[in-house]
Amino acid sequence: MTAIIIDGKRIAEEKKQQVYDEVLRLQARGVTPGLAVILVGEDPASQIYVRNKERACARCGIYSEKYALPADTGEDELLELIARLNADRRISGILCQLPLPKHIDAGKVICAIAPEKDVDAFHPVNVGRIMTGDVLFAPCTPAGVMTLLDEYGIEIAGKSCVVVGRSNIVGKPMAMLLLHRHGTVTICHSRTPDLAAVTRGADILVAAVGKAKMITADMIKPGAAVIDVGMNRDSCGKLCGDVDFDAAAERAGYITPVPGGVGVMTITTLMQNTLLAAKLQNGLA
Numbered sequence: 001m002t003a004i005i006i007d008g009k010r011i012a013e014e015k016k017q018q019v020y021d022e023v024l025r026l027q028a029r030g031v032t033p034g035l036a037v038i039l040v041g042e043d044p045a046s047q048i049y050v051r052n053k054e055r056a057c058a059r060c061g062i063y064s065e066k067y068a069l070p071a072d073t074g075e076d077e078l079l080e081l082i083a084r085l086n087a088d089r090r091i092s093g094i095l096c097q098l099p100l101p102k103h104i105d106a107g108k109v110i111c112a113i114a115p116e117k118d119v120d121a122f123h124p125v126n127v128g129r130i131m132t133g134d135v136l137f138a139p140c141t142p143a144g145v146m147t148l149l150d151e152y153g154i155e156i157a158g159k160s161c162v163v164v165g166r167s168n169i170v171g172k173p174m175a176m177l178l179l180h181r182h183g184t185v186t187i188c189h190s191r192t193p194d195l196a197a198v199t200r201g202a203d204i205l206v207a208a209v210g211k212a213k214m215i216t217a218d219m220i221k222p223g224a225a226v227i228d229v230g231m232n233r234d235s236c237g238k239l240c241g242d243v244d245f246d247a248a249a250e251r252a253g254y255i256t257p258v259p260g261g262v263g264v265m266t267i268t269t270l271m272q273n274t275l276l277a278a279k280l281q282n283g284l285a
């Protein structure tokens with residue numbers, strides 16, 4: 001069996017075009033969505049993510065401001081910047097790229113962002129809404145995964161869904177979104193004793209661990225939908241996911257590539273959330 005390759009790039013492009021079309025309609029009513037992106041320090045991966053976010057804003061007609069701050073920026077200084085952006089009417093959404101340097105309390109920073117501008121959906125108010133199902137801003141990566149599943153007509157209700165990884169950014173909110181759609185959800189992590197025994201039961205398997213090629217073909221149920229959230233470098237320095245793609249594609253029914261799968265969808269959700277934030281703040285949602 002050879003899996004259908006889920007084309008995240010194509011779907012992301014379609015969704016960004018939809019955002020752009022809607023931004024044009026909003027602009028005709030005098031509203032331009034704006035996103036402020038804050039980067040502290042010089043982490044190379046974060047620099048790439050931030051650049052991609054700026055490009056996506058340009059593609060969608062969204063105004064963007066980038067704040068690249070030195071690694072030794074004080075927590076107070078960062079909190080002051082956020083307070084200023086919270087009060088700035090041109091800014092609909094604020095995103096502070098994680099991870100932050102160790103001397104800054106990331107929890108404090110996340111809580112400082114006004115919930116109505118928290119387009120990452122990391123603020124406890126928005127996390128709570130994801131938990132109850134009354135979602136305002138969709139968690140970017142998990143919502144991108146849901147879009148891919150829906151676009152390919154992959155059924156969730158009643159299916160066995162296994163999420164490997166329990167991060168606040170991906171694993172936990174991913175499990176919630178699948179649960180709200182009536183999946184039977186299991187979360188696995190580094191202390192799960194027999195991971196393969198669990199993953200082999202998955203109709204939908206989401207890998208969000210951050211370990212190159214750790215999901216091997218023998219861990220996959222034949223015909224399963226395999227969603228790879230990983231973004232790693234293999235031993236040759238080549239970008240790869242958490243799934244051993246070539247072998248897994250021989251067993252899975254659907255599989256996402258890295259790159260060109262989930263990653264592009266994360267940024268697309270961010271654009272959708274920024275548009276929604278602008279609409280809400282202007283009484284147009």
Ligand code: GUN
Pocket residue numbers: 095096097098099120140141169266
């Ligand atoms: N670091 C890794 N992923 C993300 C994300 O989705 N948002 C932010 N702000 N930082 C990240």
